[in-house]
Amino acid sequence: MSAREFAPEELDAAQAALERSRPAPVAAARPEDILADVARRHHMTAATLLGPSRARGVAAARKEAYRALRATGMSYPEIGRVMHRDHTSVMHGCKGAA
Numbered sequence: 328m329s330a331r332e333f334a335p336e337e338l339d340a341a342q343a344a345l346e347r348s349r350p351a352p353v354a355a356a357r358p359e360d361i362l363a364d365v366a367r368r369h370h371m372t373a374a375t376l377l378g379p380s381r382a383r384g385v386a387a388a389r390k391e392a393y394r395a396l397r398a399t400g401m402s403y404p405e406i407g408r409v410m411h412r413d414h415t416s417v418m419h420g421c422k423g424a425a
Contacts, residue, residue: 356399359373389420
């Protein structure tokens with residue numbers, strides 16, 4: 328197969344299509360605001376999210392918080408520090424079904 332030569336206007340059109348297809352960046356929010364929002368939606372306090380409970384509802388809300396924080400570009404160790412968890416716990420919470 329030989330490589331096809333593209334006209335400049337074809338390249339411009341392709342570049343514009345790629346730009347339109349990229350997801351919009353997530354607005355940066357403070358971790359405290361994200362935790363408060365997740366906690367409110369799950370009818371609990373942020374302190375409950377950060378606490379030691381392993382109850383199903385708390386664990387599900389905590390996973391949601393991990394994923395929301397990860398979507399802002401935070402690293403696993405950064406999320407772990409905010410959530411008072413080891414970074415490997417955050418990694419485990421971020422993987423798998425939503």
